[in-house]
Amino acid sequence: MEKILEVKDLELSFHTFAGEVKAIRGVSFDLFKGETLAIVGESGSGKSVTTKAIMRLLPEHSSEFKNGHILFEGRDLTKLSDREMQKVRGKDISMIFQDPMTSLNPTMTIGKQIIEPILKHQKVGKAEAKKVAIDLLRMVGIPKPELRVKQYPHQFSGGQRQRIVIAIALACNPHILIADEPTTALDVTIQAQILELMKSLQKKIETSIIFITHDLGVVANVADRVAVMYGGRIVEVGTVDEIFYNPQHPYTWGLLSSMPSLDAKDEKLYAIPGTPPDLLDPPKGDAFALRSDYALKIDVEQEPPFFQVSDTHYAATWLLHPDAPQVEPPEQIIERMKKFPGSRYYSATTGGAN
Known part of the structure; x- marks a missing residue:
């Protein structure tokens, strides 16, 4: 696949x-043409900061690229x-933010807001730009x-406003679309509609998507590959x-x-103990070690490298070291x-049960 x-x-x-x-802290990943890469993790893991760094949207006076x-x-x-x-x-490269009301200008018609990037980046007149804006609204289902x-943001529902934000992001046919938790502020029904819209639009314009979310259910529906972030690092990708x-x-x-499951036998929902690390003073070894029931002695002493699981799957955990004890x-x-x-738990002879 072509790397973009x-x-x-x-x-x-x-x-x-x-x-x-x-x-x-040392984040590396690739995005390929036409794929959707989801970046997941708890709040504070570094997901949004990573994508805003790509867009160079971080305040220059307080942020610094170190390496x-x-x-x-x-x-x-x-x-x-x-x-x-x-x-x-x-x-x-375009970006869709979480809350459409903070992305849209309440004093401008949505037509003007869609036309603005078209006039800035493409050599077309106002009449042609307006036609493109109308076509984009039709494409996103308005x-x-x-x-x-000709209407203003307050005259649209929340789901429609998010569709308008998507139309603005797609106005110039970007190569990369970054979606920063674009469905978090929406109810479940509208969320499903927006996700379906993004998948269909991706096929039409052949763009690559970086999808930021903490909702693994969303990831299962939209992603081709997933990068798991914790403590400012990617800890697993596949x-x-x-x-x-x-x-x-x-x-x-x-x-x-x-993750909640309809098949769960226990009423109690599992929660990861503890809290994410303080990145004013990052931990020396594996940042997750203090919250993990599976931490080894080396986890608090030395940061694990990435171990290859398959051609497309890598994880940074000492549990994959050849000398590590096998844990369940x-x-x-x-x-x-x-x-x-x-x-290792799969058994073809029993249809997947081991």
Whole structure:
């Protein structure tokens, strides 16, 4: 597959009154043409900071790139000037934010807000730009777009406003669309509609998507690959099936175990103990060690490297070291692994049951 974005060894800090917050600590991942990469993790894991770093939307006076590169079409985005980045934002890389009301200008018609990036990045007149805006509204499912293009954000429902934000993001046919928890503020029915819309639009315009979420149920519906983040690092990456049905990192086990299930026999829902680490003073070894029931002695002394599980699956846990003791994952995770042919718990002769 053709690689469209490459993040390499990215380190980013925030300078605060309390000290230096090491928010991103050696993050690396690739995004391929036409795929959806989901980045998941608890609040504070570094998901949104990573994508805002790609867009260069972090405050320059308090944030600093300490190391690494963000390579897009042969250019390192960390090295571009503000003027050069203005040509990338909206045209090549667009972003959908969580709350559409904070993304839309309440004093401007939605037509003007869609037309603005078209006029800025494409060589078309106002009449042609308005026609494109109407076509975009129709494409994202806004009824009577010829009339509604003249209306203001408060005249639309929450789901319709999110559709308008998507239309603005797609106005210049970007190569990459970053969606930062775009359905969190919506009810379940509208959420499903927006996710279905994004999947259909991706096929039409052949864009690549980075989808940020803490909702693993959403990930299962939209992602091709998944990167799991914790404590400013990526701790596991693989295809959506590998992460859901053959997870290797104890943190991924915890996230999956805490998902509500209609098949659950126990009424009590699992919760990962403890809280994420303080990145003013990051832990020395595996950041998840203090919250893990599976931590080894080396976990608090030395940061684990990535171990290869398959050609597409990697996890940063000492449990995958050849000399590590073999531990049994939680029962919920074993039940998942029984369904995955590459898992040690899978048995083809018994139809997946071991």
